[in-house]
Amino acid sequence: MSTPSLVSATALSLHDARPLFEKALAYGVQHGIIGADKLRAINTEAPKGMVQIARYFGSEHLRPELEKARDRIVNLVSLYLQETTGGDLAAAAQALRDHSLLSRSKGGSELLKKLIAMPQNSHFGMHEREGFTDEHIPQLAKWSLKSHAEYRAELAQRLPVQHTIEAALWLAERFGLGADDLEEAGTDAEAVIRTALLLHSLAPKAQEWPDTVAFDALVGKLRTHTGALALPLPAQFPAGLRDAVAPVRASVLADLPRLRDASQNLHALLRTPAFSGHYFWLEDPLAEIDHYHHSLDDAEHHGHSTATPPGSGSKTWQRVTQGQRDEHALLTLFLYLAVGAPKRYVPADKTVLTEKAVLALLRSIQQRGLHPEQATAFIRQHAPAAHQEAYCTLWQHFVQESRQTLCGDHYGQRQEALALLRRECHVLG
Incomplete structure (x- = not known):
């Protein structure tokens, strides 16, 4: 089957509404920019390019596909010429003279691929980082x-x-957070920027992203701060991204009166529709334990009593377990302790696992290993004395029976590990 000619003698009499490629071609011929040799080269290249395009999107053996391919190559070349020359006919004609038709077509295709791979919303986890893939080909066709x-x-x-x-x-x-961390957290880019602006203004020497307790302290510092808050960006921040931050900065300034209102309960405020998701902090499995334990040490150092009712365990135990005695809930807490303190999005209640947290913990075990002695030490230090032996035995049996499965790295073991955690721990959903 012969392919339809892209350039013909009649194609030189063009209407201004035609694509830029055709207008530039006519202009180039009329003004001596494009000679007969180049015109013949374009006529030779065009059918080859059309066949390649038809094959890529469907079949080169069907006339309708070849007709679409003709429209596509004209569009792609026109797009690239428009973007690189601003629509200037002389510059576009010179580009056609100096470069092959297929290279201009490929340039237009690359522009569209970049467009298609761009995110449509700012929610981490809902946009793809792989760039253009074969799954995007139908979009490119459109x-x-x-x-x-x-x-x-x-x-x-x-x-x-x-x-x-x-x-x-x-x-x-x-502050040590990468795209993977933000995707696992399921936060929005605006929430990250808002928190970073507060952090840079109120704690310019901070080196870590705030966890729940640190964010509370940050807002506490805001409430004692007098005068206006400038909310500057770091000096090294890329100039080309400053415009993107401007409207987010404005939203923080709008939030400040309510954030600074000491009569407002911060946690209740952040759960209101107006503030929900506005800021991002890490729900670190052990951060609250560490912060609370340090506060107890400080209280003891200053002579304040930290006594707890007999048999109830330390205040840290009460706070972290929230009164839970169920084996599944306790094993969940002990597992968090044994993995360490990964910066992952997990529930505030450390005795439950979300489906997302299950996967995060397994990844953490692969990266950091399992350290059961950390959980054992916590039990010895904080659990009610009457139950310490029983809790240690429960934990040791769990580790002995599940360690090989949890630490396995092939697909079958990961599936077994998921099933094990759903069976032995407190998993929501």
Whole structure:
């Protein structure tokens, strides 16, 4: 089957509404920029490119697919010329003269692939970091037939979102958080930026992202801060991302009056619709334990009593277990303790596991290993004396029976580990 000709003698009489490629080609011929040799080269390249495009999106053996391929190659070349020359006909004609048709077509395709791979919203975990993949080919097929105006309209929507995400990642990485951490947390880029602005203003020497207790302390410092809060960005922050931060900074300034109101309970405030998800802190499995334990040490150092009712365990035990005595809940807590303190999004209640936290813990075991002695030490130090032996025995039996499965790294063992945790621990859902 012969392919339809892209350039013909009649194609030189063009209407201004035609794609930029055709207008630039006509302009180049009329003004001596494109000679006969180049015109023949374009006529030779065009059918080859059309066949390649038809094959990529469907079949090169069907006439309708070849007709679409003709429209696609014209659109792709036009898109690239428009973006690189600003629509200047002389510059576009010179680009056609100096470069092959297929290279301009590929350039247009790359622009569309970048557009398609751009995020459409700023929620981490809902956009793909792999870039353009084969799964996006149907979208590329659709966009390769759209106009330059439609491309620019979509770019105007997606580019600010991408810049917001890039700004959040830049700020988070200063405190040791990467894209994986933010995706697991399921937070929004704006929440990361808001928290980073507060952190940079109120704790400029901080080196770690705040956990629940540290964020409470940050707001406590805000409530004692007098005068206006500048909310500056770090000096090294990329200039090209500053515009993306400006509206987020404005939202923090709007939040400040209520955040600074000492009569407002912070945790209740942050759960209201107006504030829910506005800020991001780490739900660190052991952070509250550590902070609370340090507060007890400080209280004892200053002569304050930390006595607890007989047989109830330490105040740390009461706080962390929330009165739970169920074996599944206690094993969940002990497992958190044995893994360490990964910066992962987990429930505030350390005696339960969400499905997401189950996967996070297994990844942490792979990365850090399992350290059962940490849980045993915690039991010896904080559990009610009457139950310490029983809790240690419960934990030791669990470790002996499950350690090999939890630490396995092949697919079958991971599936067994998931089933084991759902069976032995307190897993929601």
